[in-house]
């Protein structure tokens with residue numbers, strides 16, 4: 162993890178929030194590469210849900226909602242709380258489920274100082290805020306703890322405006338907030354995070370069928386984006402450990418360096434949400450099936466993934482260190498025009514190279530455009546022209562600093578799919594080399610064909 166955290170900071174993926182002030186409790190900022198990569202993950206998820214699947218529409222609901230929403234959903238009552246113990250000596254707080262050796266047992270000693278622990282008590286995770294200009298008169302509101310409640314309270318609006326028929330789904334991506342007792346493991350558990358949730362409304366009799374369907378779909382999504390099969394598993398959540406709203410639940414778990422942990426939850430929420438919102442709001446949120454002459458609360462199957470957690474899983478899964486390996490033959494580092502069969506071990510060969518084999522859809526930078534050397538103005542000018550041609554179509558970087566071999570390695574380290582190098586031949590015949598990240602194979606192509614070739618290679 163230390164290596165991932167260090168790479169994330171060094172290369173502009175993730176920074177500690179408010180770092181100049183010493184940081185702010187488990188909050189993180191996504192840097193220039195991080196925001197590209199996270200946007201890519203969200204974009205691929207959005208396309209998968211709203212474009213590839215049938216009958217799923219999108220929503221972007223407000224973070225602040227009526228506090229009644231959270232009463233109805235059960236989040237303000239004991240339902241949405243972690244069991245917590247406090248050390249009587251050092252006053253540190255711990256989640257009981259993280260301290261227990263086996264289910265059902267109550268931890269006795271503080272893991273930090275060995276002091277005595279209090280009896281477990283419930284700690285609500287909702288984050289409070291005040292809404293209104295005058296503090297004394299302001300209403301208490303809550304930052305949403307899950308994005309899906311915005312979908313449930315819009316159920317009728319969406320149904321009527323889009324003329325949908327059961328079964329259908331609503332997808333949403335957005336921030337959620339929880340006052341976690343023990344945030345940690347970098348961006349794995351934070352108090353502000355982003356969820357990618359899809360709520361599937363179906364006939365109660367079909368809930369089990371769709372639960373299985375979405376389980377398979379979601380597993381496939383991670384595998385198709387390159388997560389290694391051996392690092393992913395499904396855990397059925399036993400009744401005792403299920404969230405308060407779930408009749409059936411499973412966790413998709415990833416094998417992080419700190420152990421197997423949930424990256425996505427799939428829940429059969431039954432009619433919990435719509436029936437409670439009906440009761441609390443006084444609005445009948447039942448679905449009317451005119452053809453079958455039926456009126457019922459649709460059951461909800463939800464797929465609830467974390468954009469931050471999957472970001473971390475995607476990054477960890479592809480992080481590879483190569484001790485000198487790829488650099489051993491200098492011929493790999495240079496375009497064919499220069500390599501001339503050189504096989505001498507370079508200084509770089511002794512260094513550890515980092516390679517991120519990120520899926521092409523997720524990689525933050527798709528293409529790097531590089532002049533072979535930077536002290537030849539004509540070559541630099543030509544390379545910049547190529548960069549300008551590609552920039553509107555792809556996420557590109559122009560880089561001229563350091564040797565060409567070093568620049569290739571810098572790009573490998575952030576998962577850039579292709580490096581394009583302009584050399585002296587480019588000035589003669591308007592061709593350049595494309596180097597592919599994983600194979601390091603190089604091919605020479607015409608600049609005039611470049612956009613089309615890259616679009617094909619990147620599957621645009």
Ligand code: GAP
Pocket residue numbers: 306307308309339341348349350351352353354355356358423424425426463465466467468469470471
């Ligand atoms: N609507 C259901 C729901 O929110 P959850 O299992 O509590 O279910 C779903 O959360 C996903 O949201 C998790 O699998 C995780 O990816 C993400 N998530 C939850 N709490 C998080 C936290 N404190 N930090 C980062 N991600 C979190």
